[in-house]
Amino acid sequence: METYGKILLIAMPAFLLLVLFEKFWGMWKGKDTVPVNDMISSLSSGITNVTKDVLGLSIVVISYEWLYSNFALFQIQATWLVYVIAFFALDFAGYWTHRIAHEYNIFWNNHIIHHSSEEFNLACALRQSISSIVKIFAVFLIPAAIFGVPPQVIAIVAPLHLFAQFWYHTRHIGKMGFLEKIIVTPSHHRVHHAINPEYLDKNYGQIFIFWDKWFGTYQEEQDDIPAIYGVTRPVQTWNPIKINFMHLWLLIKDAWRAKKWSDKLKIWFMPLGWRPADVAEKYPVYKIQDVYHFDKYNPFLPKGMLIWSFGQLLVLLLLISYLFGNIASIGAPDIFYYGGFVFLTIYAYTELMDRNPNAWAWELLKAAYAFYFIFTRGDWFGLNADFPGALPVLIAYLGISAIIAIWFSFRKNEVQFAN
Structure with a gap:
């Protein structure tokens, strides 16, 4: 690795x-x-x-x-x-x-x-x-x-x-x-x-x-049929971690709700999209019927939030580069703790992009997680030892990130009202 x-x-x-x-x-x-x-x-x-x-x-x-x-x-x-x-x-x-x-x-x-x-x-x-x-x-x-x-x-x-x-x-x-x-x-x-x-x-x-x-699975692109992209059951989120498990969660719920034991078992191995008839009737799931007429997922985001989210991405790329370049010296289990911070960071700022009212809580959890390792070890997995002065910058980033997330979270209603 x-x-x-x-x-x-x-x-x-x-x-x-x-x-x-x-x-x-x-x-x-x-x-x-x-x-x-x-x-x-x-x-x-x-x-x-x-x-x-x-x-x-x-x-x-x-x-x-x-x-x-x-x-x-x-x-x-x-x-x-x-x-x-x-x-x-x-x-x-x-x-x-x-x-x-x-x-x-x-x-x-x-x-x-x-x-x-x-x-x-x-x-x-x-x-x-x-x-x-x-x-x-x-x-x-x-x-x-x-x-x-x-x-x-x-x-x-x-x-x-x-x-x-x-x-x-x-x-x-x-x-x-x-x-x-x-x-x-x-x-x-x-x-x-x-x-x-x-x-x-x-x-x-x-x-x-x-x-x-x-x-037998080939299809040529037709000039008179413009491609429309996505999935027929839209994911309706920018959070990639949620997307990764939403189909599995649907299968689990459908298997639990199905009355027939045979349906509980075969749902996993049936063709994509198959659901037990009783479950589909009682718990319908939205599916695009007309691919040429549906609203793409695009919650309103102020320009400042887009810039801030991209900035979060760039900071994370720098931090992940440090992890990838120092896997051996960081070692296990610390590389997994570091990975946990990566996932928490992405979850937090993509929840903010989704305008989730609880996004600020995820940001605070991310900060608390990071500060635990910083204060108990006096460094961030050797970062300050390799790059003197980097630790205060990281601490400042974590604090500013939490403040901005809280500000955007509670400003949401004002933005929606203004529009």
């Missing part, structure tokens, strides 16, 4: 710069596809995901190393051709993992966050799950294990395969000629993120589009 943290120290600022470039490019072209509130939510989701991954907060049911040691029929050297084979194997596994996430209730919870934005831009590519605690991805790599692709090759290729899925989350690139027949392009992926009936649950490919063509 330390190596992945080092990689992210380079990847995170690169992704942020590309997101900001798309924002300013759209403004310059008169087609801004990156609303600030949506961008902050998406980037915050990305932070929660990489924090979870770096801290290793997941359970791997079957590891690729185990598959390799038990199923490999050949022993091959890590040549350039093996890396190519590994890339194709990862993409094949990615197609099926992605498709299953869209087709079964129990797996959708791990993927809903990625589709939760009602926009389509580079930032929404970073909306990745923290709820995928149990990972089954390696099961689909059995063919690679049988043919002896070494685990170290998979370990190198996997991050490259993941990062290569970033660029096509944009509306600023049209169709790309002959490449449309080979790789996943922005046009293909716009279809995938769309909730239009004609586009729903199509184009699962991650790098190569021919999987969809071979397995």
Whole structure:
């Protein structure tokens, strides 16, 4: 996890710069596809995901190393051709993992966050799950294990395969000629993120589009059918932590409320969206019926709050960079305590963006959590030792953040009244 943290120290600022470039490019072209509130939510989701991954907060049911040691029929050297084979194997596994996430209730919870934005831009590519605690991805790599692709090759290729899925989350690139027949392009992926009936649950490919063509899930983008983005049961929040678990919570409630024991069990493995008839009738859930006529989630936020929320994001990026760069020296269990602060921070300022009247309480909880470690240890996980003078700055930030959160929380009614 330390190596992945080092990689992210380079990847995170690169992704942020590309997101900001798309924002300013759209403004310059008169087609801004990156609303600030949506961008902050998406980037915050990305932070929660990489924090979870770096801290290793997941359970791997079957590891690729185990598959390799038990199923490999050949022993091959890590040549350039093996890396190519590994890339194709990862993409094949990615197609099926992605498709299953869209087709079964129990797996959708791990993927809903990625589709939760009602926009389509580079930032929404970073909306990745923290709820995928149990990972089954390696099961689909059995063919690679049988043919002896070494685990170290998979370990190198996997991050490259993941990062290569970033660029096509944009509306600023049209169709790309002959490449449309080979790789996943922005046009293909716009279809995938769309909730239009004609586009729903199509184009699962991650790098190569021919999987969809071979397995019957391909749909071309139509000029006369503009893509509408989001999920048919809108999430109605900027808080990525809430989004990660809202489908799971619905399944739990539906299973509890269902009268038939068979329904309590099968709801988890039924097609996405299925609910027991008695539960659906008694506890209806809002679903978009006309994708061309619905209100996007966009609570009024004063410009000052947007600026402050973006500032919170930037401060958190600096603090998370310190964590990723010093995982070994901070050590366990302190890295998990640090991770708790990251999640609390995101929860607090996204609740404020949602205009939750209790957002100030989350901000105070975050401050109290941080001050506990600062005052009991005399430092923030070694930050002041590495950067003398950083601790007073952090303390000042925590105090100012709490004051501003309280001010915005109790100013809410005045703003609504004024409008």
